[in-house]
Amino acid sequence: MIKLTRKEIARYIDHSLLKPNLTNKEIEDGCLxxxxxxxxxxxxxxxxxxxxxxxxxxxxxxxxSVVGFPLGAHTPFIKAKETEEAYKYGAAExxxxxxxxxxxxxDYDSVRNDIAEVVKASPAIVKVIxxxxxxxxxxxxxxxKLTEEAGAHFVxxxxxxxxEGATLKNILLMKNAxxxxxxxxxxxxxxxxxxxxQLIEAGCHRIGISKTKEILAGINE
Numbered sequence: 001m002i003k004l005t006r007k008e009i010a011r012y013i014d015h016s017l018l019k020p021n022l023t024n025k026e027i028e029d030g031c032l033x034x035x036x037x038x039x040x041x042x043x044x045x046x047x048x049x050x051x052x053x054x055x056x057x058x059x060x061x062x063x064x065s066v067v068g069f070p071l072g073a074h075t076p077f078i079k080a081k082e083t084e085e086a087y088k089y090g091a092a093e094x095x096x097x098x099x100x101x102x103x104x105x106x107d108y109d110s111v112r113n114d115i116a117e118v119v120k121a122s123p124a125i126v127k128v129i130x131x132x133x134x135x136x137x138x139x140x141x142x143x144x145k146l147t148e149e150a151g152a153h154f155v156x157x158x159x160x161x162x163x164e165g166a167t168l169k170n171i172l173l174m175k176n177a178x179x180x181x182x183x184x185x186x187x188x189x190x191x192x193x194x195x196x197x198q199l200i201e202a203g204c205h206r207i208g209i210s211k212t213k214e215i216l217a218g219i220n221e
Contacts, residue, residue, distance in 0.1 A: 001194070001197050001198065001201060002197055002200065002201045003197075004197065004200070005219070005221050006037065006216055006219045006221060007037075007038060009196065009197075009200075009215075009216065009219065010037045010038050010039050010040070010216070011038070011039075011040050012040065012196075012200055012204070012205070012206055012207050013034075013037075013039040013040060013041075013206075013207055013208075013209060013212055014039070014040065014041045014042075014043045014064050014093075014095075014185070014187070014206055014207070014208045014209075015030060015033070015034040015039040015041070015042050015043065015061075015209070015210075015212050016043045016160065016187070016208050016209060016210040017030040017031070017042060017043065017044050017048070017052075017210070018043060018044065018045060018066060018069070018070075018160070018210070019210075020045075024051065027044065027048055027051060027052065028051075028055060030042065031052050031055040031056055031061075032055065033212070033213065034056070034061045034212075035055070035056055035059045035060075035061050037212070037216065038059075038060045038061060039061050039212065040061065040062065040206070041061060041062045041063060041064040041092070041093055042056065042061055042062075042063060042064065043064040043065075043066065043095065043208060044063065044064070044065060044066075045065070045066055045069065046065045046066065046067065046082050046085065046086045046091075049063055049065045049085075049086050049089045049090055049091050050089040050090060052090075053089060053090025053091075054090075057090070062092040062093060063090050063091045063092055063093070064091060064092070064093040064094070064095060064127075065082075065083075065086035065091035065093070065094055065095070066094075066095045066096070066097075066159075067079050067082045067083050067086065067094050067095065067096040067097070067118060068082065068096050068097045068118075069095070069096075069097055069129075069159060070097060070159040070160075070161040071097065071100070072096075072097030072098050072099050072100050072129070072131065073099070073100075073101070076113060076114045076117035076118075077117070079096055079114065079117060079118050079121075080117045080118060080120070080121040081121075083096070083118050083121035083122050083124070084121050084122055086122075086124075087121070087122035087123070087124050091124060092124055092125065093124055093125040093126075093127065094118060094122065094124045094125070094126050094127070095126075095127045095128075095129055095156060095185075095208075096115065096118045096126060096127070096128055096129065097129045097131065097159060098111055098114065098115065098128060098129065098130055098131065098143060098147075099111055099114045100131055100134055100135075102114070103130075103135065103139060103143055104134065104135075104139070108142070108146060111143065111146055112146045112149055112150045113150075115128055115146065115147055115150035115151075115152055116150040116151060118152075119150060119151040119152055120151075125153045125154070126151075126152040126153055126154070127152065127153065127154035127155070127156045127185050127206070128147040128150075128152045128154065128155050128156060129156045129157070129158065129159055129187075130143045130144065130147070130155060130156065130157065130174075131157075131158055131159060131162050132157050132158055132162075132164070132166075132167070132170045133158060133162035133163050133164040133165075133188075134162065137173055140170055140173045140174060140177070141173055141174075141176070141177045142177075143155075144173070144174045144177035144178050144182075145177050145178065147178075147182070148178050148179060148181075148182050152182075153182070153183060154182065154183045154184065154185045154205070154206065155174050155177075155178060155182060155183075155184055155185070156184070156185035156186075156187055156206075156208070157170055157171070157174070157185070157186050157187055157188055158187050158188030158189075159187070159188065160187055160188040160189070160208070160210070162188065164188070164189070165187065165188020165189030165190065166186035166187060166188050166189060166190055166199060166207075168198060168199070168202055171184060171186060171199065171202045171203065171204060172202065175202070175203045183205040183206070184203055184204050184205055184206075185204065185205065185206035185207070185208060186199045186204045186206070186207050186208070187207065187208030187209070188208075190207055190208070190209045190211070190215075191209075191211050191214070191215070192215065193215050193216075193218040193219065196209070196215055
């Protein structure tokens with residue numbers, strides 16, 4: 001297994017602060033911790049973007065906002081507007097959830113359009129959450145391809161709110177479906193250093209985790 005320093009691992013981490021009951025103090029503490037370890041981003045709900053941006057402005061930690069989260073059941077118009085506002089208030093990256101119902105219905109043009117509207121809404125990096133827990137292997141492969149066709153930058157496994165999160169099997173399906181221009185983010189149920197390193201070794205460019213402190217506690221340097 002690969003070996004990375006704390007700082008190297010931190011540059012893969014989107015530190016997740018997405019639980020709906022988090023207080024302002026908990027968001028603040030999470031942001032300052034992410035700044036301290038130089039996590040690549042803090043991932044917050046769109047109503048917390050400006051608050052987080054003001055805390056992290058000028059640091060090496062950027063703001064990521066979720067859009068259409070966690071169900072993906074907003075219209076493309078609403079997702080695009082949420083993206084515009086998040087970018088306006090400081091989000092450099094957007095994690096958007098696909099229209100899962102459309103995907104399961106075989107309405108692939110709607111899925112592609114839904115993603116494309118978010119991509120067009122701002123210059124931000126766009127990561128597309130496909131919510132693998134609800135998809136077959138064939139659907140994971142297809143929606144990964146649709147994500148690239150729509151112009152997004154990453155395909156991402158999960159919200160963390162579904163019955164299953166990231167798995168190495170699904171990472172491989174996603175990796176085999178996309179070109180080298182696309183990147184992969186794993187999220188959901190990542191709770192150990194070993195699994196984090198396995199995901200990075202499997203080709204993930206980002207890992208979304210909320211248990212960052214616990215995971216990094218196992219590294220001395």
